[in-house]
Amino acid sequence: xxxxxxxxxxxxxxxxxxxxxxxxxxxxxxxxxxxxxxxxxxxxxxxxxxxxxxxxxxxxxxxxxxxxxxxxxxxxxxxxxxxxxxxxxxxxxxxxxxxxxxxxxxxxxxxxxxxxxxxxxxxxxxxxxxxxxxxxxxxxxxxxxxxxxxxxxxxxxxxxxxxxxxxxxxxxxxxxxxxxxxxxxxxxxxxxxxxxxxxxxxxxxxxxxxxxxxxxxxxxxxxxxxxxxxxxxxxxxxxxxxxxxxxxxxxxxxxxxxxxxxxxxxxxxxxxxxxxxxxxxxxxxxxxxxxxxxxxxxxxxxxxxxxxxxxxxxxxxxxxxxxxxxxxxxxxxxxxxxxxxxxxxxxxxxxxx
Numbered sequence: 001x002x003x004x005x006x007x008x009x010x011x012x013x014x015x016x017x018x019x020x021x022x023x024x025x026x027x028x029x030x031x032x033x034x035x036x037x038x039x040x041x042x043x044x045x046x047x048x049x050x051x052x053x054x055x056x057x058x059x060x061x062x063x064x065x066x067x068x069x070x071x072x073x074x075x076x077x078x079x080x081x082x083x084x085x086x087x088x089x090x091x092x093x094x095x096x097x098x099x100x101x102x103x104x105x106x107x108x109x110x111x112x113x114x115x116x117x118x119x120x121x122x123x124x125x126x127x128x129x130x131x132x133x134x135x136x137x138x139x140x141x142x143x144x145x146x147x148x149x150x151x152x153x154x155x156x157x158x159x160x161x162x163x164x165x166x167x168x169x170x171x172x173x174x175x176x177x178x179x180x181x182x183x184x185x186x187x188x189x190x191x192x193x194x195x196x197x198x199x200x201x202x203x204x205x206x207x208x209x210x211x212x213x214x215x216x217x218x219x220x221x222x223x224x225x226x227x228x229x230x231x232x233x234x235x236x237x238x239x240x241x242x243x244x245x246x247x248x249x250x251x252x253x254x255x256x257x258x259x260x261x262x263x264x265x266x267x268x269x270x271x272x273x274x275x276x277x278x279x280x281x282x283x284x285x286x287x288x289x290x291x292x293x294x295x296x297x298x299x300x301x302x303x304x305x306x307x308x309x310x311x312x313x314x315x316x317x318x319x320x321x322x323x324x325x326x327x328x329x330x331x332x333x334x335x336x337x338x339x340x341x342x343x344x345x346x347x348x349x350x351x352x353x
Contacts, residue, residue: 013284014284014291014317014321015291016055016056016318016321016327017056017291018290018291018292019052019056019291019292019293019314019317019318020052020053020055020056020057020058020314020318021056021290021292022290022291022292022309022311022314023049023052023053023056023058023311023314023315024053024056024058024061025037026049026309026311027049027053027061027064027065027311030064030068030086031061031064031065031066031067031068032046032065032068032083032086033045033046033049033050033065033068033311034084034311035308035310035311035312036308036309036310036311039084039308040082040083040084040089040090041082041083041084042081042082042083042097043069043072043079043080043081043094043097043098043100043101044094044096044097044100044163045311045312046065046068046069046312047065047066047069047100047101047103047104048100048104048312048315048316048319049065049311049312049314049315050062050065050066050104050108050315051103051104051107051108051315051318051319051330052311052312052314052315052316052317052318052319053065053315054107054108054111054112054328054330055111055318055319055321055322055327055328055330056318059108059111059112059114062104062108063108063117066101066104066105066108066121066124069101069124070121070124072086073124073127073128074093076093076127076131076134077098077126077127077128077129077130077131078093078094078095078097078098078127078128078131078146079093079094079097079098079128080092080093081093081094081097081145090148091148092145092146092147092148093131093145093146094144094145094160095131095132095135095142095143095144095145095160095164096132096144096157096159096160096161096163096164096167098128098131098132099128099129099131099132099163099164099167099168099171100128100163100167101121101124101125101128101167102125102128102129102167102168102170102171102174103163103166103167103170103333105118105121105125105170105174106170106171106173106174106333107170107330107333108330109174109177110328110329110330110332110333111328111329111330115177115178118174118177118178119178122174122178122180125171125174126171129167129168129171129185132164132167132168133168133184133185133188135152136188136191136192137156138191139191139195139199139202140191140192140193140194140195140196140199140202141156141161141192141195141199141202141203142156142160142161142164142192143155143156144156144157144160155204156202156203156204157203157204157207158196158200158203158204158207158208158213158216158217159207159210159212159213159216161192161195161196161203162196162216162217162219162220162222163216163220164192165189165192165193165196165220165221165222166219166220166221166222166334168185168188168189168192169189169220169221169339169343169346171185172185172186172189172343172346173342173343173346176343176345186346189346190347192222193222193347196217196220196222196223197217197222197223197227209249209250209251210248210249210250211239211246211247211248211249211250211259211263212259212262214231214235214238214239215231215232215262215263215266216262216266217231218231218232218266218269218270219262219265219266219269219334221269221334221336221339224270224336225270225336228270228336229270229272232266232267232270232272232275238250240263240279241255241299243282244282244299245257245259245260245279245282245283245286246259246260246262246263246279247259247299248296253298253299253300254296254297254298254299254305255296255297255298255299256295256296256313257283257286257293257294257295257296257313257316257317258295258296258310258312258313258316260279260280260282260283261280261283261316261317261319261320262316262320263276263279264276264277264279264280264320264323264324265319265320265323265334266334267279268320268323268324268334268335269323269334269335269336270336271336271337273324276323276324277324280320280321280324283317288309290309292309292314293313293314293317294313295308295309295310295313319333323335
């Protein structure tokens with residue numbers, strides 16, 4: 001599949017080839033995609049970068065990234081939180097990072113239809129999902145990690161748990177495509193969704209200053225409909241700098257391109273395309289001379305920081321563009337109606353309040 005060089009709608013233009021080329025230039029020969037050249041790699045952001053490559057028509061490069069993960073998987077199904085030059089850099093094992101492969105694989109399948117590749121990665125994906133669910137409590141929330149000594153940290157993060165909720169949906173969708181019945185996963189999805197919707201006290205409230213805690217429950221599809229719009233309205237002014245983008249943290253003057261793009265995806269997912277397009281328009285000029293995007297900038301003094309060209313930031317731009325402009329069949333990946341229409345059976349067992 002070839003993606004056009006530029007996307008144009010309502011005078012918005014992105015050099016898609018340049019954005020994808022930044023990710024491809026960061027990828028190492030063995031498939032690894034670090035944050036930037038010479039920087040660390042973490043499993044979640046590697047998957048995000050691979051999704052960007054798939055959108056940009058570089059499916060084989062994306063598959064190489066997934067195979068790199070396959071080669072790094074630990075016996076319990078997890079991955080270390082960070083690697084540097086193929087060696088562990090942070091030996092924490094994180095449930096969100098270990099489950100996100102499912103999202104990347106389902107995204108890849110929607111674009112390529114390559115079910116054989118999915119089958120080859122199925123045991124790897126199952127290992128990551130099962131590791132994450134091994135840290136789920138009976139109440140539904142999922143503890144975020146085990147430390148390097150193997151002890152579980154009994155703390156749950158709303159952003160991480162929302163991301164796991166989405167990964168679990170993707171894993172179940174792939175299970176359906178290959179004819180695998182995973183009732184345990186469905187029960188875990190139901191409990192996790194209930195916790196996110198109705199039991200906010202189960203999650204670390206200190207993280208509520210981060211914008212991802214605001215919109216990830218919506219991006220994941222755990223919160224939908226009128227409740228999603230109410231959540232957006234309630235904290236819009238807390239995190240959004242009108243005309244610029246989304247702050248990473250409410251009390252810091254740092255606007256980030258990735259968070260801005262993820263809000264775009266969340267808004268598009270719930271059907272609020274007008275606000276999504278507005279936010280996306282604000283970041284159009286936040287790019288380097290080569291067409292790739294800044295990671296972030298301080299506001300109001302507009303200092304670009306950090307100066308590195310970040311692979312996953314550019315992937316987030318591609319994902320947002322796809323969600324808005326339907327460049328590939330995976331543009332519907334986060335869309336709430338897509339999940340309700342195509343995979344309604346995933347939500348049959350949802351626990352009611």
